[in-house]
Amino acid sequence: MLSLRPLFLAPARLLMGLLFLAPLIIVFVYSFLTRGAYGGQSLPLTAESFARLADPIYLRIVFRSFWIAGVSTVICVLLGFPLALFIARSRRRRNLWLGLVMLPFWTSFLVRTYAWMFLLRDTGLLNTILLSAGLIRGPLPLLYNDFAVVLGLVYGYLPFMVLPVYAALERIDPSLLEAAADLGAAPMTTLVRVIVPLSRPGIVAGAVLVFIPCLGAYLTPDLLGGGKSILIGNVVQNQFTNARDWPFGAALSLAVMAVVMVLLWAFRRGDREGFL
Amino acid sequence: MSRLLGLYAAAAFAFLHLPLLVLAIFSFNDSRFTVWEGFSLRWYRALLGDARLLEAVWNSLFVALFSTLLATVAGTLCAYGLWKRADRLLSASMYLSLVTPEIVTGVSLLAFFQWIFRSFDFRLGLHTVILAHLSFSIAYVVIVVLARLRTVDPSLEEAALDLGGTEFDAFFRVTLPSLLPGIAAAALLAFTISFDDYVITSLVAGVDSETLPMVIYGMARRGVNPEVNAVSSIIVTGLGILIVLAERLRED
DSSP, X not given: OOTTHHHHHHHXXXXXXXXXXXXXXXXHHXXXXXXXXXXXXXXXXXXXXXXXXXXXXXXXXXXXXXXXXXXXXXHHHHHHHHHHHHHHHOSSSHXXXXXXXXXXXXXXXXXXXXXXXXXXXXXXXXXXXXXXXXXXXXXXOOSSSHHHHHHHHHHHHHHHXXXXXHHHHHTSOHHHHHHHHHTTOOHHHHIIIIIHHHTHHHHHHHHHHHHHHHHTOOHHHHHXXXXXXXXXXXHHHHHHTTSOOHHHHHHHHHHHHHHHHHHHHHHHHHOTTOOO | OHHHHHHHHHHHHHHHHHHHXXXXXXXXXXXXXXXXXXXXXXXXXXXXXXXXXXXXXXXXXXXXXXHHHXXXXXXXXXXXXXXXXXXXXXXXXXXXXXXXXXXXXXXXXXXXHHHHHHHSOOOOSHHHHHHHHHHHHHHHHHHHHHHHHTTSOHHHHHHHHHTTOOHHHIIIIIIHHHHHHHHHHHHHHHHHHHHHOOHHHHHHOOTTXXXXXXXXXXXXXXXXXXXXXXXXXXXXXXXXXXXXXXXXXXXX
């Protein structure tokens, strides 16, 4: 009955092994190699690239990346929870609202980031409107700073927060809410003491799903940070292109992957309902 | 409280959708600046005269078509195999491939290709872009097709086997036909993520294999440009249609 199953799995096994696992192993090997004089990499094996991660310059960038990703995640929780609550409570148009949340996720991340350049720059739409309304005297510095980067990340990854929170809210038994109301809880009390605790697995799942891509973000800090808001992703990219220090870039990539795996492992242990 | 929630939701949807809407409106602006000076198609006409951009469009379509075709076949077969019996290693690596930050996927593929090039006479080009796109689109196909398979009754296949059909008959003549809408939806999604990708593509593309997102990135890096507004609007509209179509097929 199951005799042909390996045949069905073979193409995916081959492709995932060759194009996902093997490259990760290569990066692992490269991170222990020595950087050559002209940008190549060779033996002997060394842990020097990992030691350089402790360099204050890079340590500061790592710290900043965690900070930016953390702030973006918290904002996504605050913005995403009420939106998920709205969708979970609407009866007839649920699929429409979910579609409207997902649509921007599937449409070009690059274009969506560019749209914020168009809105935020000195002669962009927001500054033009504020100037012509007489609310400000000179253009506000909205683009090429941390504010723009966080805005871009929140805009880009908000759907990742809304969906798992919505899924958690949908599973809450309505009779629990009736019970809270019958026992005299005000709507706000029910929200804080019943709904939020019960939707916690969804919130944590959303936070993991938002934090990971924010931590490894490359495009958003590059375009909206304008070279002033450098995060880990930009350093990795630079080591593999201009700086040509592949062993160090590989060590940084592995450090990011280690954080990703620890987060997923920690989360899946507590995730009994299968949100991820 | 529910009125407040409704107002908030309206603001949140505006935040999600207004930026692209405004961009699309201004792509029809006659002026180069952010001041409305009348309706015009001049930036769209400018696109048609941009040879570099048009070549990039063809490259992107070529890459997206090929990687989608391969990812859909491999992903569908894989979903079917996983539906029969779970495979922890394969599921775990797909799951990890979905959450790995793009920049890490990109540099690891670059390192892998470079390592292969040492032994074989082989260069970066559109073929390496196709392979890279395959690595991240298979998992999407598996998820979408597997969701569809969960609605399929396994006893139908058992009936086919009891009636003397082979395992191939059971797959191709019983299960596969009922999966077609899901497979089509998966293919549309794989196409859009391939057509869109910049980060991974830019790392593994050769010098003469520029895709559309790479050209757009280059233009955007130099600042806001009305031609980019126009091409962005076309992309968002085109991909938006594909996504809505995919959702229709998925709910079917």
